[in-house]
Amino acid sequence: xxxxxxxxxxxxxxxxxxxxxxxxxxxxxxxxxxxxxxxxxxxxxxxxxxxxxxxxxxxxxxxxxxxxxxxxxxxxxxxxxxxxxxxxxxxxxxxxxxxxxxxxxxxxxxxxxxxxxxxxxxxxxxxxxxxxxxxxxxxxxxxxxxxxxxxxxxxxxxxxxxxxxxxxxxxxxxxxxxxxxxxxxxxxxxxxxxxxxxxxxxxxxxxxxxxxxxxxxxxxxxxxxxxxxxxxxxxxxxxxxxxxxxxxxxxxxxxxxxxxxxxxxxxxxxxxxxxxxxxxxxxxxxxxxxxxxxxxxxxxxxxxxxxxxxxxxxxxxxxxxxxxxxxxxxxxxxxxxxxxxxxxxxxxxxxxxxxxxxxxxxxxxxxxxxxxxxxxxxxxxxxxxxxxxxxxxxxxxxxxxxxxxxxxxxxxxxxxxxxxxxxxxxxxxxxxxxxxxxxxxxxxxxxxxxxxxxxxxxxxxxxxxxxxxxxxxxxxxxxxxxxxxxxxxxx
Amino acid sequence: xxxxxxxxxxxxxxxxxxxxxxxxxxxxxxxxxxxxxxxxxxxxxxxxxxxxxxxxxxxxxxxxxxxxxxxxxxxxxxxxxxxxxxxxxxxxxxxxxxxxxxxxxxxxxxxxxxxxxxxxxxxxxxxxxxxxxxxxxxxxxxxxxxxxxxxxxxxxxxxxxxxxxxxxxxxxxxxxxxxxxxxxxxxxxxxxxxxxxxxxxxxxxxxxxxxxxxxxxxxxxxxxxxxxxxxxxxxxxxxxxxxxxxxxxxxxxxxxxxxxxxxxxxxxxxxxxxxxxxxxxxxxxxxxxxxxxxxxxxxxxxxxxxxxxxxxxxxxxxxxxxxxxxxxxxxxxxxxxxxxxxxxxxxxxxxxxxxxxxxxxxxxxxxxxxxxxxxxxxxxxxxxxxxxxxxxxxxxxxxxxxxxxxxxxxxxxxxxxxxxxxxxxxxxxxxxxxxxxxxxxxxxxxxxxxxxxxxxxxxxxxxxxxxxxxxxxxxxxxxxxxxxxxxxxxxxxxxxxx
Numbered sequence: 001x002x003x004x005x006x007x008x009x010x011x012x013x014x015x016x017x018x019x020x021x022x023x024x025x026x027x028x029x030x031x032x033x034x035x036x037x038x039x040x041x042x043x044x045x046x047x048x049x050x051x052x053x054x055x056x057x058x059x060x061x062x063x064x065x066x067x068x069x070x071x072x073x074x075x076x077x078x079x080x081x082x083x084x085x086x087x088x089x090x091x092x093x094x095x096x097x098x099x100x101x102x103x104x105x106x107x108x109x110x111x112x113x114x115x116x117x118x119x120x121x122x123x124x125x126x127x128x129x130x131x132x133x134x135x136x137x138x139x140x141x142x143x144x145x146x147x148x149x150x151x152x153x154x155x156x157x158x159x160x161x162x163x164x165x166x167x168x169x170x171x172x173x174x175x176x177x178x179x180x181x182x183x184x185x186x187x188x189x190x191x192x193x194x195x196x197x198x199x200x201x202x203x204x205x206x207x208x209x210x211x212x213x214x215x216x217x218x219x220x221x222x223x224x225x226x227x228x229x230x231x232x233x234x235x236x237x238x239x240x241x242x243x244x245x246x247x248x249x250x251x252x253x254x255x256x257x258x259x260x261x262x263x264x265x266x267x268x269x270x271x272x273x274x275x276x277x278x279x280x281x282x283x284x285x286x287x288x289x290x291x292x293x294x295x296x297x298x299x300x301x302x303x304x305x306x307x308x309x310x311x312x313x314x315x316x317x318x319x320x321x322x323x324x325x326x327x328x329x330x331x332x333x334x335x336x337x338x339x340x341x342x343x344x345x346x347x348x349x350x351x352x353x354x355x356x357x358x359x360x361x362x363x364x365x366x367x368x369x370x371x372x373x374x375x376x377x378x379x380x381x382x383x384x385x386x387x388x389x390x391x392x393x394x395x396x397x398x399x400x401x402x403x404x405x406x407x408x409x410x411x412x413x414x415x416x417x418x419x420x421x422x423x424x425x426x427x428x429x430x431x432x433x434x435x436x437x438x439x440x441x442x443x444x445x446x447x448x449x450x451x452x453x454x455x456x457x458x459x460x461x462x463x464x465x466x467x468x469x470x471x472x473x474x475x476x477x478x479x480x481x482x483x484x485x486x487x488x489x490x491x
Numbered sequence: 492x493x494x495x496x497x498x499x500x501x502x503x504x505x506x507x508x509x510x511x512x513x514x515x516x517x518x519x520x521x522x523x524x525x526x527x528x529x530x531x532x533x534x535x536x537x538x539x540x541x542x543x544x545x546x547x548x549x550x551x552x553x554x555x556x557x558x559x560x561x562x563x564x565x566x567x568x569x570x571x572x573x574x575x576x577x578x579x580x581x582x583x584x585x586x587x588x589x590x591x592x593x594x595x596x597x598x599x600x601x602x603x604x605x606x607x608x609x610x611x612x613x614x615x616x617x618x619x620x621x622x623x624x625x626x627x628x629x630x631x632x633x634x635x636x637x638x639x640x641x642x643x644x645x646x647x648x649x650x651x652x653x654x655x656x657x658x659x660x661x662x663x664x665x666x667x668x669x670x671x672x673x674x675x676x677x678x679x680x681x682x683x684x685x686x687x688x689x690x691x692x693x694x695x696x697x698x699x700x701x702x703x704x705x706x707x708x709x710x711x712x713x714x715x716x717x718x719x720x721x722x723x724x725x726x727x728x729x730x731x732x733x734x735x736x737x738x739x740x741x742x743x744x745x746x747x748x749x750x751x752x753x754x755x756x757x758x759x760x761x762x763x764x765x766x767x768x769x770x771x772x773x774x775x776x777x778x779x780x781x782x783x784x785x786x787x788x789x790x791x792x793x794x795x796x797x798x799x800x801x802x803x804x805x806x807x808x809x810x811x812x813x814x815x816x817x818x819x820x821x822x823x824x825x826x827x828x829x830x831x832x833x834x835x836x837x838x839x840x841x842x843x844x845x846x847x848x849x850x851x852x853x854x855x856x857x858x859x860x861x862x863x864x865x866x867x868x869x870x871x872x873x874x875x876x877x878x879x880x881x882x883x884x885x886x887x888x889x890x891x892x893x894x895x896x897x898x899x900x901x902x903x904x905x906x907x908x909x910x911x912x913x914x915x916x917x918x919x920x921x922x923x924x925x926x927x928x929x930x931x932x933x934x935x936x937x938x939x940x941x942x943x944x945x946x947x948x949x950x951x952x953x954x955x956x957x958x959x960x961x962x963x964x965x966x967x968x969x970x971x972x973x974x975x976x977x978x979x980x981x982x983x984x985x986x987x988x989x
Contacts, residue, residue, distance in 0.1 A: 053599075053600065053601050056825065057820045057825075058599065058600070058601075058826070059581065059587070059589070059594065059597070059599070059702040059703075059820070060579075060580075060581040060587075060599065060601075060603060060699065060700040060701055060702045060703070061601075061699070061700075062698060062699050062734060062735050062736065063736065064733065064734060064735075064736050065736065091816050093815075093816050093819060093862070095819065095822060095836075095839055097822070097824045097835055100820065100825065101819065101820045102819035102820050102822055103816050103819055155835065157824070284863055284864045286815075286816070286859065286862035286863060286864075286867075287862075288812060288813075288816070288862055288867075288871060291705075291706035291707035291737075291813060292703075292706050292736060292737065293736050293737075294736055294737060
């Protein structure tokens with residue numbers, strides 16, 4: 001198997017081929033305690049301080065399932081439109097030093113969540129095959145030998161993470177580009193956070209992604225041979241690795257070779273994947289039912305209690321916001337879609353919906369939220385809806401220019417307060433019509449040529465005149481009001 | 492003084508009587524401890540019931556009981572009663588070896604739930620008893636630390652895997668002991684040592700702190716010289732434990748009372764198929780036991796349950812499968828033996844090769860094989876179907892019967908070394924005990940007869956899940972009708988002959 005430099009054209013796919021991607025996402029559940037014992041589920045403690053006989057797999061210790069982890073798995077299932085099913089636990093047997101029992105308790109052929117979907121901002125639905133509960137392993141640090149277990153001089157194991165509850169969410173092979181895969185993970189992350197299941201911190205390993213990548217001739221229904229790519233620690237790695245794999249596999253096929261089914265390791269620094277183990281070398285996990293746990297059969301009451309208070313998911317929020325801005329069933333322009341996605345991602349959609357309900361201009365509300373408020377989303381989420389609504393009124397009604405409104409909003413975000421008061425303090429009181437007329441008199445007198453051209457019908461000169469009026473009034477005049485006064489004076 | 496009746500003619504014999512005398516202040520727990528330790532010191536060099544004797548801890552526990560008695564507080568239903576604990580039950584601060592080199596120096600940081608409950612009931616832990624390595628065996632010859640000898644005849648095995656516990660009770664080194672029973676590891680040595688041994692309903696007694704062999708089959712249970720004593724221990728250790736997900740959440744009541752309430756009206760089925768596979772002495776003991784029960788007012792008839800005999804082959808697929816997974820953790824990384832290697836795989840392999848004895852290795856390989864891709868359906872899945880068949884066969888029988896009566900073992904205690912060369916021959920020792928483990932049902936062995944050589948013969952009472960009360964009623968009647976001298980404690984022949 002080639003592990004050489006990326007083939008020519010890496011990152012650019014041949015038009016004759018399309019890439020097919022399915023993702024397996026491991027998500028740490030944000031429970032207070034581990035999956036099978038009472039140890040704290042906490043990141044960043046001193047090594048081997050969050051452990052007990054159960055999560056260390058000491059002889060005689062037995063697992064007891066964490067009810068909260070099951071509740072969160074049910075919430076994830078519901079948020080992903082899955083069927084919540086009776087499920088069982090199995091043992092996945094393989095030797096690895098960071099696994100205290102040398103088997104992992106996981107769900108195998110009877111997972112808790114099956115057959116759902118996730119809707120991307122683009123509107124594309126990505127199928128969810130299943131989501132199941134399992135325990136995390138410890139963390140091994142290999143000293144020497146390039147940080148891999150083979151060739152290491154010594155290995156240190158921290159079992160604090162051993163037994164932390166995970167859900168593994170397995171998508172169907174429905175993604176067709178690296179961008180789509182990134183969008184899927186971003187969307188899934190938002191759903192996991194919204195459902196309360198996870199803090200979504202990829203950098204702390206709360207969310208870990210493996211990608212199954214294959215390519216096929218455009219138009220073909222059959223899947224190509226896939227490779228599983230591991231060690232994807234960010235959305236950027238995910239996208240780069242998929243593009244690299246796509247190019248590598250296409251190059252193989254175009255050269256008349258074939259893709260070998262295997263697990264490949266993404267090297268972020270080198271920007272390429274290399275073979276970890278082939279299908280033949282894969283572990284035989286010898287799954288069998290975990291005899292220390294009883295089958296899990298969440299009844300209707302349990303599911304109802306677990307999913308109580310489950311709010312709107314991002315896709316539902318985007319749909320609601322689109323309806324708020326455009327009315328039902330209207331087509332949404334791409335630029336507006338970006339704004340809607342941004343506003344929902346930043347958790348500002350409730351604010352926008354509320355001010356629109358109070359009568360604010362919907363497009364203006366969306367724009368100010370997606371552009372200005374989005375600059376400091378934490379502050380924006382604390383904005384008083386009444387004050388924001390009043391600001392939008394002042395701008396829409398012409399009392400504040402858009403430049404002024406943005407300045408007032410910046411002040412509101414930084415320190416709070418009422419927009420009228422802030423506008424006064426900044427000297428943004430609209431000019432009285434007398435003051436405006438005298439300012440225009442002065443500008444007309446100072447620029448007779450420009451006025452003559454404007455009066456003769458040369459409309460574009462209005463800009464110059466308006467700018468002079470704004471300058472004369474030190475920005476206190478409202479641009480629209482100036483334009484109207486100029487037009488009236490021309491007659 | 493003796494806890495098994497004895498020269499002073501105590502009103503009630505055994506542990507029940509001893510606890511009553513300690514609670515009444517008639518006997519000091521400290522004296523019980525000293526006498527026990529003296530007896531262990533005198534006898535255990537020959538018998539090797541114990542891997543470790545916890546003399547200091549026993550003395551402190553006894554002193555604590557005596558203080559409670561003196562202060563007028565209740566020290567518990569097992570006050571001052573010595574108990575021997577199988578060395579696969581975790582004891583905080585005391586090595587728990589499973590009679591394996593792998594765990595020779597491993598000291599658990601926690602107590603098994605059953606140990607906690609015994610201690611809370613005032614019992615005095617004497618020490619940890621020998622077993623077949625990781626409870627795999629039927630003779631205690633698979634111990635890495637040497638075999639235990641049968642007190643009735645020290646040239647013979649005590650049975651296994653809980654041979655140390657059974658022999659300790661039989662030799663009067665402790666009136667009570669705990670064992671574990673995965674395929675007969677309490678009942679078979681109880682029968683071979685002439686003591687009472689109970690395998691409770693799966694889930695009745697917590698497995699937390701029992702070093703796992705085959706998790707779906709393992710169950711902790713008591714050994715005692717009398718049925719009442721065994722029932723008393725079971726009352727103490729049974730009951731829900733939130734640390735064990737398979738623990739049943741049911742009240743456990745009336746076990747001790749049941750042992751004296753007779754067998755009137757009990758419907759008893761005698762498992763005919765087992766009689767055919769048992770030695771003449773074992774079979775005739777069952778027939779005599781049936782007559783005793785009938786004489787006590789039970790309705791007794793023979794029943795054909797040939798499917799139960801398939802249990803053995805299913806067991807020897809399921810138990811090794813689970814064991815191969817349960818024993819994977821002994822890899823040299825975290826605790827127990829480590830033999831270094833050039834890399835982690837070599838360290839794992841060397842550690843396991845050095846740490847496990849031949850029988851344990853055999854079962855790990857067997858279990859790994861039956862779970863492997865391509866073989867799972869033919870072996871493990873098929874064995875589970877046989878397990879279901881066994882459970883259904885029992886269910887049909889229990890529509891007609893309250894309990895079943897059967898031999899515990901195919902034969903009496905056999906000489907050391909007689910079966911070590913042939914594992915299959917050894918496996919057959921569990922033929923009659925395995926079905927109850929597969930079904931999760933309770934069963935017990937009651938000493939009932941002596942064979943012509945003077946070796947004890949046990950009979951087995953089987954009951955459906957949570958049928959302990961009916962089982963103990965029958966056992967109480969059988970005990971009363973047993974042949975004189977059929978039960979321990981016994982002075983070993985070699986000692987008696989000196």
